[in-house]
Amino acid sequence: MSARIAVLGLGEAGSTFARSLAVHTAVTGWDPFAAAEVEGVRLAASGEEAVADADAVLAFTTAAHSADALTTTIAAAPRAAVHADFATAAPVAKVELADRAAAAGIRFADAAIMAPVRKGADRTPVLLSGDAEATADLRAILRDAGYLVEVLDGPAGTSAARKLLRSMLVKGLTGVMVESLRAAEAQGLSDWFAEHLVETLAGLDRPTLAGLLDGTRQHSGRRIEEMEAAAEMAEATGGRADIARAVAEVLRSVATDGVPDGGRL
Amino acid sequence: MSARIAVLGLGEAGSTFARSLAVHTAVTGWDPFAAAEVEGVRLAASGEEAVADADAVLAFTTAAHSADALTTTIAAAPRAAVHADFATAAPVAKVELADRAAAAGIRFADAAIMAPVRKGADRTPVLLSGDAEATADLRAILRDAGYLVEVLDGPAGTSAARKLLRSMLVKGLTGVMVESLRAAEAQGLSDWFAEHLVETLAGLDRPTLAGLLDGTRQHSGRRIEEMEAAAEMAEATGGRADIARAVAEVLRSVATDGVPDGGRL
Numbered sequence: 001m002s003a004r005i006a007v008l009g010l011g012e013a014g015s016t017f018a019r020s021l022a023v024h025t026a027v028t029g030w031d032p033f034a035a036a037e038v039e040g041v042r043l044a045a046s047g048e049e050a051v052a053d054a055d056a057v058l059a060f061t062t063a064a065h066s067a068d069a070l071t072t073t074i075a076a077a078p079r080a081a082v083h084a085d086f087a088t089a090a091p092v093a094k095v096e097l098a099d100r101a102a103a104a105g106i107r108f109a110d111a112a113i114m115a116p117v118r119k120g121a122d123r124t125p126v127l128l129s130g131d132a133e134a135t136a137d138l139r140a141i142l143r144d145a146g147y148l149v150e151v152l153d154g155p156a157g158t159s160a161a162r163k164l165l166r167s168m169l170v171k172g173l174t175g176v177m178v179e180s181l182r183a184a185e186a187q188g189l190s191d192w193f194a195e196h197l198v199e200t201l202a203g204l205d206r207p208t209l210a211g212l213l214d215g216t217r218q219h220s221g222r223r224i225e226e227m228e229a230a231a232e233m234a235e236a237t238g239g240r241a242d243i244a245r246a247v248a249e250v251l252r253s254v255a256t257d258g259v260p261d262g263g264r265l
Numbered sequence: 266m267s268a269r270i271a272v273l274g275l276g277e278a279g280s281t282f283a284r285s286l287a288v289h290t291a292v293t294g295w296d297p298f299a300a301a302e303v304e305g306v307r308l309a310a311s312g313e314e315a316v317a318d319a320d321a322v323l324a325f326t327t328a329a330h331s332a333d334a335l336t337t338t339i340a341a342a343p344r345a346a347v348h349a350d351f352a353t354a355a356p357v358a359k360v361e362l363a364d365r366a367a368a369a370g371i372r373f374a375d376a377a378i379m380a381p382v383r384k385g386a387d388r389t390p391v392l393l394s395g396d397a398e399a400t401a402d403l404r405a406i407l408r409d410a411g412y413l414v415e416v417l418d419g420p421a422g423t424s425a426a427r428k429l430l431r432s433m434l435v436k437g438l439t440g441v442m443v444e445s446l447r448a449a450e451a452q453g454l455s456d457w458f459a460e461h462l463v464e465t466l467a468g469l470d471r472p473t474l475a476g477l478l479d480g481t482r483q484h485s486g487r488r489i490e491e492m493e494a495a496a497e498m499a500e501a502t503g504g505r506a507d508i509a510r511a512v513a514e515v516l517r518s519v520a521t522d523g524v525p526d527g528g529r530l
Protein backbone atom coordinates (compact mmCIF):
# COMPACT_ATOMS: atom_id res chain seq x y z
CA MET A 1 0.00 0.00 0.00
CA SER A 2 1.46 3.32 -0.95
CA ALA A 3 -1.08 5.88 0.19
CA ARG A 4 -0.39 9.57 0.34
CA ILE A 5 -0.90 10.58 3.94
CA ALA A 6 -1.49 13.93 5.57
CA VAL A 7 -0.92 14.36 9.28
CA LEU A 8 -2.62 17.35 10.90
CA GLY A 9 -1.11 18.19 14.28
CA LEU A 10 2.55 17.39 14.95
CA GLY A 11 2.59 17.19 18.72
CA GLU A 12 3.90 14.11 20.55
CA ALA A 13 1.44 11.63 19.02
CA GLY A 14 1.19 13.27 15.59
CA SER A 15 4.94 13.54 15.05
CA THR A 16 5.51 9.96 16.25
CA PHE A 17 2.94 8.61 13.81
CA ALA A 18 4.14 10.88 10.97
CA ARG A 19 7.77 9.81 11.43
CA SER A 20 7.00 6.10 11.49
CA LEU A 21 4.59 6.27 8.54
CA ALA A 22 7.14 8.27 6.48
CA VAL A 23 9.48 5.26 6.47
CA HIS A 24 6.95 3.44 4.26
CA THR A 25 5.04 6.07 2.31
CA ALA A 26 4.75 9.77 1.45
CA VAL A 27 3.72 11.88 4.42
CA THR A 28 2.90 15.56 4.47
CA GLY A 29 2.54 17.25 7.84
CA TRP A 30 1.03 20.46 9.08
CA ASP A 31 0.73 22.09 12.48
CA PRO A 32 -0.13 25.72 13.18
CA PHE A 33 2.31 25.79 16.13
CA ALA A 34 5.01 23.20 15.49
CA ALA A 35 7.59 24.47 13.02
CA ALA A 36 10.03 21.69 13.93
CA GLU A 37 11.13 19.26 11.25
CA VAL A 38 9.89 15.69 11.50
CA GLU A 39 12.24 13.17 9.89
CA GLY A 40 11.04 12.11 6.45
CA VAL A 41 7.95 14.31 6.56
CA ARG A 42 7.32 17.14 4.10
CA LEU A 43 5.98 20.16 5.96
CA ALA A 44 3.11 21.94 4.22
CA ALA A 45 2.42 25.66 4.37
CA SER A 46 -1.21 25.16 5.33
CA GLY A 47 -3.64 22.45 6.35
CA GLU A 48 -5.36 22.73 2.99
CA GLU A 49 -2.08 22.21 1.16
CA ALA A 50 -1.23 19.23 3.37
CA VAL A 51 -4.46 17.38 2.59
CA ALA A 52 -4.78 18.44 -1.08
CA ASP A 53 -3.78 15.07 -2.57
CA ALA A 54 -4.14 12.84 0.50
CA ASP A 55 -5.68 9.38 0.44
CA ALA A 56 -5.82 9.50 4.24
CA VAL A 57 -5.81 12.41 6.66
CA LEU A 58 -4.76 11.60 10.24
CA ALA A 59 -5.85 14.32 12.64
CA PHE A 60 -4.00 14.53 15.96
CA THR A 61 -5.67 17.45 17.68
CA THR A 62 -7.36 17.95 21.02
CA ALA A 63 -11.12 17.40 21.03
CA ALA A 64 -11.60 21.17 20.86
CA HIS A 65 -9.93 21.29 17.41
CA SER A 66 -11.30 18.09 15.87
CA ALA A 67 -14.00 19.94 14.00
CA ASP A 68 -11.47 22.40 12.52
CA ALA A 69 -9.32 19.55 11.26
CA LEU A 70 -12.32 17.91 9.59
CA THR A 71 -13.26 21.27 8.06
CA THR A 72 -9.81 21.38 6.45
CA THR A 73 -10.23 17.88 5.03
CA ILE A 74 -13.71 18.65 3.71
CA ALA A 75 -12.48 21.90 2.16
CA ALA A 76 -9.41 20.59 0.37
CA ALA A 77 -9.00 16.80 0.33
CA PRO A 78 -10.03 14.57 -2.57
CA ARG A 79 -13.52 13.06 -2.19
CA ALA A 80 -13.41 9.51 -0.77
CA ALA A 81 -10.35 10.35 1.26
CA VAL A 82 -10.33 8.81 4.74
CA HIS A 83 -10.35 11.24 7.65
CA ALA A 84 -9.16 9.58 10.88
CA ASP A 85 -9.85 11.51 14.05
CA PHE A 86 -7.43 10.54 16.86
CA ALA A 87 -8.74 13.06 19.40
CA THR A 88 -9.96 11.74 22.75
CA ALA A 89 -13.58 12.86 22.83
CA ALA A 90 -17.01 11.66 23.88
CA PRO A 91 -18.61 9.11 21.52
CA VAL A 92 -21.40 11.55 20.69
CA ALA A 93 -18.82 14.04 19.40
CA LYS A 94 -17.35 11.38 17.11
CA VAL A 95 -20.81 10.61 15.73
CA GLU A 96 -21.29 14.30 14.89
CA LEU A 97 -17.98 14.39 13.01
CA ALA A 98 -18.84 11.19 11.17
CA ASP A 99 -22.16 12.63 10.05
CA ARG A 100 -20.53 15.83 8.79
CA ALA A 101 -17.87 13.83 6.95
CA ALA A 102 -20.44 11.52 5.33
CA ALA A 103 -22.50 14.48 4.13
CA ALA A 104 -19.37 15.85 2.42
CA GLY A 105 -18.34 12.55 0.83
CA ILE A 106 -15.40 11.97 3.16
CA ARG A 107 -15.05 8.56 4.85
CA PHE A 108 -14.60 8.89 8.62
CA ALA A 109 -12.74 6.71 11.10
CA ASP A 110 -12.76 7.07 14.88
CA ALA A 111 -9.23 6.21 16.02
CA ALA A 112 -8.05 5.70 19.61
CA ILE A 113 -4.48 5.27 20.84
CA MET A 114 -4.58 2.81 23.73
CA ALA A 115 -1.17 3.21 25.35
CA PRO A 116 1.38 6.01 25.82
CA VAL A 117 3.05 6.96 22.53
CA ARG A 118 6.74 6.81 23.42
CA LYS A 119 9.26 8.51 21.17
CA GLY A 120 9.81 6.29 18.18
CA ALA A 121 7.73 3.48 19.59
CA ASP A 122 5.74 1.86 16.83
CA ARG A 123 4.11 -1.04 18.67
CA THR A 124 1.40 1.28 19.95
CA PRO A 125 -2.08 -0.30 20.01
CA VAL A 126 -4.70 1.57 17.99
CA LEU A 127 -8.44 0.92 17.88
CA LEU A 128 -10.46 1.87 14.80
CA SER A 129 -14.19 2.10 14.27
CA GLY A 130 -16.52 3.72 11.74
CA ASP A 131 -16.86 3.24 7.98
CA ALA A 132 -15.79 -0.33 7.17
CA GLU A 133 -13.73 0.48 4.06
CA ALA A 134 -12.12 3.46 5.75
CA THR A 135 -11.04 1.44 8.77
CA ALA A 136 -9.74 -1.37 6.54
CA ASP A 137 -7.64 1.10 4.51
CA LEU A 138 -6.31 2.75 7.65
CA ARG A 139 -5.49 -0.56 9.24
CA ALA A 140 -3.35 -1.49 6.26
CA ILE A 141 -1.50 1.84 6.39
CA LEU A 142 -0.86 1.66 10.13
CA ARG A 143 0.12 -2.00 10.15
CA ASP A 144 2.78 -1.33 7.52
CA ALA A 145 4.36 1.04 10.02
CA GLY A 146 4.20 -1.49 12.84
CA TYR A 147 1.16 -0.34 14.77
CA LEU A 148 -0.99 -2.94 16.54
CA VAL A 149 -4.33 -2.18 14.95
CA GLU A 150 -7.68 -3.58 15.97
CA VAL A 151 -10.80 -2.76 13.95
CA LEU A 152 -13.94 -2.76 16.08
CA ASP A 153 -17.27 -3.80 14.68
CA GLY A 154 -19.12 -0.57 15.38
CA PRO A 155 -19.80 2.99 14.25
CA ALA A 156 -17.72 6.05 15.04
CA GLY A 157 -17.72 6.49 18.81
CA THR A 158 -17.05 2.82 19.52
CA SER A 159 -13.28 3.35 19.78
CA ALA A 160 -13.81 6.60 21.67
CA ALA A 161 -15.86 4.88 24.38
CA ARG A 162 -13.07 2.38 25.04
CA LYS A 163 -10.47 5.12 25.03
CA LEU A 164 -12.42 7.22 27.54
CA LEU A 165 -12.93 4.23 29.83
CA ARG A 166 -9.18 3.71 29.68
CA SER A 167 -8.71 7.41 30.49
CA MET A 168 -11.02 7.15 33.51
CA LEU A 169 -8.83 4.31 34.75
CA VAL A 170 -5.33 5.55 33.96
CA LYS A 171 -5.84 9.28 34.54
CA GLY A 172 -7.94 8.42 37.59
CA LEU A 173 -5.07 6.38 39.00
CA THR A 174 -2.66 9.20 38.15
CA GLY A 175 -4.91 11.71 39.90
CA VAL A 176 -4.96 9.50 42.99
CA MET A 177 -1.15 9.35 42.88
CA VAL A 178 -0.80 13.13 42.55
CA GLU A 179 -3.25 13.89 45.36
CA SER A 180 -1.82 11.33 47.79
CA LEU A 181 1.82 12.21 47.00
CA ARG A 182 1.01 15.87 47.68
CA ALA A 183 -0.59 14.94 51.00
CA ALA A 184 2.45 12.83 51.89
CA GLU A 185 4.72 15.76 51.12
CA ALA A 186 2.67 17.96 53.47
CA GLN A 187 3.09 15.34 56.21
CA GLY A 188 6.87 15.14 55.65
CA LEU A 189 6.45 11.56 54.43
CA SER A 190 7.38 11.84 50.75
CA ASP A 191 10.19 9.30 50.72
CA TRP A 192 8.33 6.67 52.71
CA PHE A 193 5.14 7.13 50.72
CA ALA A 194 6.76 7.07 47.27
CA GLU A 195 8.24 3.66 48.09
CA HIS A 196 4.98 2.42 49.61
CA LEU A 197 3.11 3.58 46.50
CA VAL A 198 5.43 1.75 44.12
CA GLU A 199 5.38 -1.44 46.21
CA THR A 200 1.60 -1.36 46.42
CA LEU A 201 0.84 -0.57 42.78
CA ALA A 202 3.58 -2.69 41.24
CA GLY A 203 2.33 -5.62 43.31
CA LEU A 204 -1.22 -5.63 41.97
CA ASP A 205 -2.57 -8.84 40.48
CA ARG A 206 -6.02 -10.15 39.54
CA PRO A 207 -6.92 -11.61 42.98
CA THR A 208 -5.81 -8.42 44.76
CA LEU A 209 -7.92 -6.30 42.39
CA ALA A 210 -10.94 -8.56 42.88
CA GLY A 211 -10.32 -8.35 46.64
CA LEU A 212 -10.46 -4.54 46.50
CA LEU A 213 -13.92 -4.71 44.94
CA ASP A 214 -15.12 -7.36 47.41
CA GLY A 215 -13.82 -5.32 50.33
CA THR A 216 -15.73 -2.30 49.04
CA ARG A 217 -18.92 -4.35 48.93
CA GLN A 218 -18.45 -5.38 52.57
CA HIS A 219 -16.95 -2.29 54.18
CA SER A 220 -18.17 0.73 52.27
CA GLY A 221 -19.58 2.33 55.44
CA ARG A 222 -16.30 2.26 57.32
CA ARG A 223 -14.40 3.43 54.27
CA ILE A 224 -16.52 6.55 53.92
CA GLU A 225 -15.24 7.60 57.38
CA GLU A 226 -11.72 6.64 56.34
CA MET A 227 -11.77 8.80 53.22
CA GLU A 228 -13.22 11.70 55.16
CA ALA A 229 -10.46 11.39 57.76
CA ALA A 230 -7.90 11.33 54.94
CA ALA A 231 -9.48 14.41 53.36
CA GLU A 232 -9.40 16.23 56.71
CA MET A 233 -5.74 15.38 57.11
CA ALA A 234 -4.89 16.69 53.62
CA GLU A 235 -6.97 19.85 54.02
CA ALA A 236 -5.61 20.57 57.52
CA THR A 237 -2.26 21.43 55.90
CA GLY A 238 -3.86 23.58 53.20
CA GLY A 239 -3.86 20.77 50.63
CA ARG A 240 -6.58 19.48 48.32
CA ALA A 241 -8.70 16.38 48.71
CA ASP A 242 -10.96 16.53 45.65
CA ILE A 243 -10.48 12.88 44.83
CA ALA A 244 -10.70 11.59 48.43
CA ARG A 245 -14.00 13.48 48.79
CA ALA A 246 -15.24 12.07 45.46
CA VAL A 247 -14.27 8.55 46.55
CA ALA A 248 -16.36 9.06 49.71
CA GLU A 249 -19.31 9.96 47.43
CA VAL A 250 -18.77 6.85 45.33
CA LEU A 251 -18.63 4.74 48.52
CA ARG A 252 -21.91 6.34 49.66
CA SER A 253 -23.51 5.31 46.37
CA VAL A 254 -22.56 1.65 46.95
CA ALA A 255 -25.48 1.25 49.37
CA THR A 256 -27.97 1.97 46.57
CA ASP A 257 -26.05 1.21 43.35
CA GLY A 258 -23.84 -1.68 44.47
CA VAL A 259 -20.37 -2.55 43.25
CA PRO A 260 -19.78 -3.68 39.65
CA ASP A 261 -19.28 -7.40 39.25
CA GLY A 262 -15.79 -8.19 40.52
CA GLY A 263 -16.28 -11.81 39.53
CA ARG A 264 -15.21 -10.88 36.03
CA LEU A 265 -11.83 -9.88 37.41
CA MET B 266 5.82 -12.58 77.25
CA SER B 267 2.53 -13.71 78.71
CA ALA B 268 0.40 -10.59 78.84
CA ARG B 269 -3.31 -10.62 79.50
CA ILE B 270 -4.93 -9.05 76.49
CA ALA B 271 -8.36 -7.54 75.96
CA VAL B 272 -9.69 -7.07 72.44
CA LEU B 273 -12.54 -4.55 72.07
CA GLY B 274 -14.40 -5.00 68.81
CA LEU B 275 -14.57 -8.44 67.18
CA GLY B 276 -15.21 -7.54 63.57
CA GLU B 277 -12.97 -8.80 60.76
CA ALA B 278 -9.74 -7.26 62.07
CA GLY B 279 -10.49 -7.64 65.81
CA SER B 280 -11.45 -11.30 65.58
CA THR B 281 -8.42 -12.09 63.38
CA PHE B 282 -6.05 -10.47 65.86
CA ALA B 283 -7.84 -12.00 68.89
CA ARG B 284 -7.69 -15.51 67.41
CA SER B 285 -4.01 -15.33 66.52
CA LEU B 286 -3.02 -13.77 69.87
CA ALA B 287 -5.01 -16.42 71.80
CA VAL B 288 -2.65 -19.12 70.52
CA HIS B 289 0.09 -17.57 72.65
CA THR B 290 -1.57 -15.83 75.59
CA ALA B 291 -4.84 -15.21 77.46
CA VAL B 292 -7.26 -13.12 75.39
CA THR B 293 -10.61 -11.75 76.49
CA GLY B 294 -12.87 -10.28 73.83
CA TRP B 295 -15.87 -8.01 73.83
CA ASP B 296 -18.11 -6.62 71.13
CA PRO B 297 -21.55 -5.05 71.59
CA PHE B 298 -22.77 -6.60 68.32
CA ALA B 299 -20.74 -9.75 67.66
CA ALA B 300 -21.97 -12.62 69.82
CA ALA B 301 -20.05 -15.14 67.70
CA GLU B 302 -17.37 -17.28 69.34
CA VAL B 303 -13.76 -16.59 68.43
CA GLU B 304 -11.52 -19.66 68.78
CA GLY B 305 -9.50 -19.57 72.01
CA VAL B 306 -10.95 -16.23 73.13
CA ARG B 307 -12.98 -15.81 76.33
CA LEU B 308 -15.98 -13.58 75.65
CA ALA B 309 -16.67 -11.02 78.37
CA ALA B 310 -20.12 -9.74 79.35
CA SER B 311 -19.06 -6.10 79.06
CA GLY B 312 -16.19 -3.96 77.91
CA GLU B 313 -15.33 -3.13 81.50
CA GLU B 314 -15.14 -6.81 82.43
CA ALA B 315 -12.97 -7.50 79.38
CA VAL B 316 -10.34 -4.92 80.30
CA ALA B 317 -10.48 -5.39 84.10
CA ASP B 318 -7.16 -7.25 84.41
CA ALA B 319 -5.64 -6.48 81.01
CA ASP B 320 -2.01 -5.58 80.47
CA ALA B 321 -2.92 -4.46 76.97
CA VAL B 322 -6.22 -3.38 75.44
CA LEU B 323 -6.45 -3.59 71.64
CA ALA B 324 -9.34 -1.50 70.32
CA PHE B 325 -10.66 -2.38 66.85
CA THR B 326 -13.46 0.11 66.35
CA THR B 327 -14.32 2.65 63.69
CA ALA B 328 -12.99 6.15 64.33
CA ALA B 329 -16.44 7.16 65.57
CA HIS B 330 -16.15 4.70 68.51
CA SER B 331 -12.47 5.11 69.40
CA ALA B 332 -13.24 7.51 72.23
CA ASP B 333 -15.81 5.08 73.72
CA ALA B 334 -13.27 2.28 73.73
CA LEU B 335 -10.72 4.46 75.47
CA THR B 336 -13.36 5.49 78.02
CA THR B 337 -13.86 1.79 78.82
CA THR B 338 -10.13 1.30 79.34
CA ILE B 339 -9.82 4.41 81.51
CA ALA B 340 -12.84 3.35 83.57
CA ALA B 341 -11.86 -0.25 84.28
CA ALA B 342 -8.33 -1.25 83.22
CA PRO B 343 -5.34 -1.36 85.60
CA ARG B 344 -3.26 1.84 85.57
CA ALA B 345 -0.19 1.51 83.32
CA ALA B 346 -2.10 -0.75 80.94
CA VAL B 347 -1.41 -0.12 77.26
CA HIS B 348 -4.35 1.03 75.15
CA ALA B 349 -3.74 0.45 71.44
CA ASP B 350 -6.12 2.23 69.10
CA PHE B 351 -6.34 0.49 65.69
CA ALA B 352 -9.00 2.79 64.23
CA THR B 353 -8.23 4.60 60.99
CA ALA B 354 -8.53 8.25 61.96
CA ALA B 355 -6.89 11.62 61.38
CA PRO B 356 -3.60 12.14 63.26
CA VAL B 357 -5.16 14.98 65.27
CA ALA B 358 -7.80 12.56 66.61
CA LYS B 359 -5.07 10.16 67.75
CA VAL B 360 -3.29 12.98 69.56
CA GLU B 361 -6.51 13.81 71.44
CA LEU B 362 -6.90 10.18 72.52
CA ALA B 363 -3.26 10.03 73.62
CA ASP B 364 -3.68 13.13 75.75
CA ARG B 365 -6.80 11.75 77.43
CA ALA B 366 -5.06 8.44 78.09
CA ALA B 367 -1.95 10.11 79.52
CA ALA B 368 -4.06 12.23 81.89
CA ALA B 369 -5.66 9.02 83.20
CA GLY B 370 -2.38 7.10 83.63
CA ILE B 371 -2.98 4.82 80.62
CA ARG B 372 -0.19 4.37 78.06
CA PHE B 373 -1.41 4.96 74.52
CA ALA B 374 -0.29 3.48 71.22
CA ASP B 375 -1.46 4.54 67.77
CA ALA B 376 -1.65 1.33 65.71
CA ALA B 377 -2.20 1.03 61.97
CA ILE B 378 -2.80 -2.12 59.93
CA MET B 379 -1.07 -1.65 56.59
CA ALA B 380 -2.54 -4.46 54.45
CA PRO B 381 -5.85 -6.31 54.19
CA VAL B 382 -6.40 -8.58 57.20
CA ARG B 383 -7.27 -11.89 55.56
CA LYS B 384 -8.91 -14.60 57.62
CA GLY B 385 -6.23 -16.28 59.71
CA ALA B 386 -3.43 -14.34 58.06
CA ASP B 387 -0.86 -13.41 60.66
CA ARG B 388 1.85 -11.84 58.52
CA THR B 389 -0.08 -8.57 58.48
CA PRO B 390 2.16 -5.49 58.75
CA VAL B 391 1.38 -3.21 61.70
CA LEU B 392 2.82 0.23 62.40
CA LEU B 393 3.02 1.52 65.99
CA SER B 394 3.72 4.98 67.34
CA GLY B 395 3.25 6.80 70.62
CA ASP B 396 4.59 6.09 74.12
CA ALA B 397 7.94 4.30 73.70
CA GLU B 398 7.41 1.68 76.42
CA ALA B 399 3.86 1.03 75.30
CA THR B 400 4.88 0.46 71.68
CA ALA B 401 7.78 -1.80 72.77
CA ASP B 402 5.42 -3.94 74.88
CA LEU B 403 2.87 -4.15 72.09
CA ARG B 404 5.51 -5.03 69.54
CA ALA B 405 6.58 -8.00 71.67
CA ILE B 406 2.97 -9.20 72.02
CA LEU B 407 2.18 -8.88 68.30
CA ARG B 408 5.48 -10.38 67.13
CA ASP B 409 4.83 -13.48 69.24
CA ALA B 410 1.67 -13.97 67.18
CA GLY B 411 3.52 -13.51 63.89
CA TYR B 412 2.64 -9.92 63.00
CA LEU B 413 5.19 -7.83 61.10
CA VAL B 414 5.54 -4.92 63.50
CA GLU B 415 7.36 -1.68 62.87
CA VAL B 416 7.69 0.89 65.65
CA LEU B 417 7.91 4.43 64.31
CA ASP B 418 9.89 7.11 66.06
CA GLY B 419 7.06 9.56 66.62
CA PRO B 420 4.07 10.46 68.75
CA ALA B 421 0.53 9.15 68.39
CA GLY B 422 -0.71 10.19 64.94
CA THR B 423 2.49 9.15 63.18
CA SER B 424 1.12 5.71 62.28
CA ALA B 425 -2.28 7.20 61.47
CA ALA B 426 -0.80 9.58 58.91
CA ARG B 427 0.85 6.70 57.04
CA LYS B 428 -2.32 4.63 57.22
CA LEU B 429 -4.45 7.47 55.81
CA LEU B 430 -1.99 8.08 52.98
CA ARG B 431 -2.26 4.37 52.19
CA SER B 432 -6.05 4.72 52.30
CA MET B 433 -5.97 7.65 49.87
CA LEU B 434 -3.98 5.45 47.50
CA VAL B 435 -5.75 2.09 47.82
CA LYS B 436 -9.31 3.30 48.34
CA GLY B 437 -8.71 5.96 45.71
CA LEU B 438 -7.67 3.27 43.23
CA THR B 439 -10.68 1.19 44.23
CA GLY B 440 -12.97 4.17 43.72
CA VAL B 441 -11.52 4.68 40.25
CA MET B 442 -12.16 0.99 39.51
CA VAL B 443 -15.76 1.16 40.71
CA GLU B 444 -16.57 4.34 38.79
CA SER B 445 -14.95 3.21 35.54
CA LEU B 446 -16.40 -0.33 35.72
CA ARG B 447 -19.86 1.18 36.20
CA ALA B 448 -19.34 3.43 33.17
CA ALA B 449 -18.15 0.43 31.13
CA GLU B 450 -21.29 -1.48 32.11
CA ALA B 451 -23.44 1.42 30.93
CA GLN B 452 -21.60 1.32 27.56
CA GLY B 453 -22.10 -2.44 27.25
CA LEU B 454 -18.33 -2.91 27.55
CA SER B 455 -18.01 -4.72 30.90
CA ASP B 456 -16.17 -7.78 29.67
CA TRP B 457 -13.70 -5.91 27.51
CA PHE B 458 -13.04 -3.32 30.19
CA ALA B 459 -12.60 -5.77 33.08
CA GLU B 460 -9.83 -7.48 31.09
CA HIS B 461 -8.27 -4.16 30.06
CA LEU B 462 -8.34 -3.01 33.69
CA VAL B 463 -6.57 -6.12 34.97
CA GLU B 464 -3.96 -6.02 32.19
CA THR B 465 -3.27 -2.35 32.80
CA LEU B 466 -3.10 -2.43 36.60
CA ALA B 467 -1.33 -5.78 36.92
CA GLY B 468 1.30 -4.51 34.48
CA LEU B 469 2.34 -1.46 36.50
CA ASP B 470 5.99 -1.06 37.37
CA ARG B 471 8.18 1.78 38.65
CA PRO B 472 9.02 3.29 35.22
CA THR B 473 5.37 3.20 34.13
CA LEU B 474 4.28 4.92 37.36
CA ALA B 475 7.00 7.58 36.96
CA GLY B 476 5.84 7.99 33.35
CA LEU B 477 2.27 8.67 34.49
CA LEU B 478 3.49 11.56 36.66
CA ASP B 479 5.76 12.91 33.90
CA GLY B 480 2.90 12.77 31.42
CA THR B 481 0.70 14.74 33.81
CA ARG B 482 3.36 17.40 34.08
CA GLN B 483 3.48 17.74 30.27
CA HIS B 484 -0.13 17.21 29.24
CA SER B 485 -2.35 18.35 32.09
CA GLY B 486 -4.26 20.77 29.84
CA ARG B 487 -5.27 18.12 27.31
CA ARG B 488 -6.14 15.68 30.08
CA ILE B 489 -8.60 18.09 31.68
CA GLU B 490 -10.61 17.94 28.42
CA GLU B 491 -10.21 14.16 28.39
CA MET B 492 -11.60 13.72 31.90
CA GLU B 493 -14.47 16.05 31.13
CA ALA B 494 -15.32 14.06 28.00
CA ALA B 495 -15.21 10.87 30.09
CA ALA B 496 -17.48 12.43 32.72
CA GLU B 497 -19.94 13.52 30.02
CA MET B 498 -19.99 10.00 28.64
CA ALA B 499 -20.67 8.47 32.07
CA GLU B 500 -23.32 11.04 32.96
CA ALA B 501 -25.05 10.77 29.56
CA THR B 502 -26.23 7.28 30.58
CA GLY B 503 -27.37 8.44 34.03
CA GLY B 504 -24.15 7.35 35.72
CA ARG B 505 -21.83 9.15 38.15
CA ALA B 506 -18.51 10.79 37.43
CA ASP B 507 -17.53 12.17 40.85
CA ILE B 508 -13.96 10.94 40.56
CA ALA B 509 -13.47 11.88 36.90
CA ARG B 510 -14.66 15.42 37.75
CA ALA B 511 -12.34 15.52 40.78
CA VAL B 512 -9.42 14.34 38.65
CA ALA B 513 -10.14 17.23 36.25
CA GLU B 514 -9.88 19.59 39.27
CA VAL B 515 -6.57 18.06 40.31
CA LEU B 516 -5.28 18.43 36.74
CA ARG B 517 -6.38 22.09 36.77
CA SER B 518 -4.34 22.62 39.94
CA VAL B 519 -1.17 21.30 38.27
CA ALA B 520 -0.68 24.66 36.50
CA THR B 521 -0.25 26.40 39.87
CA ASP B 522 0.75 23.63 42.28
CA GLY B 523 2.80 21.37 40.01
CA VAL B 524 3.16 17.61 40.18
CA PRO B 525 4.89 15.94 43.15
CA ASP B 526 8.41 14.81 42.43
CA GLY B 527 8.17 11.69 40.28
CA GLY B 528 11.95 11.33 40.43
CA ARG B 529 11.56 9.54 43.75
CA LEU B 530 9.59 6.83 42.01
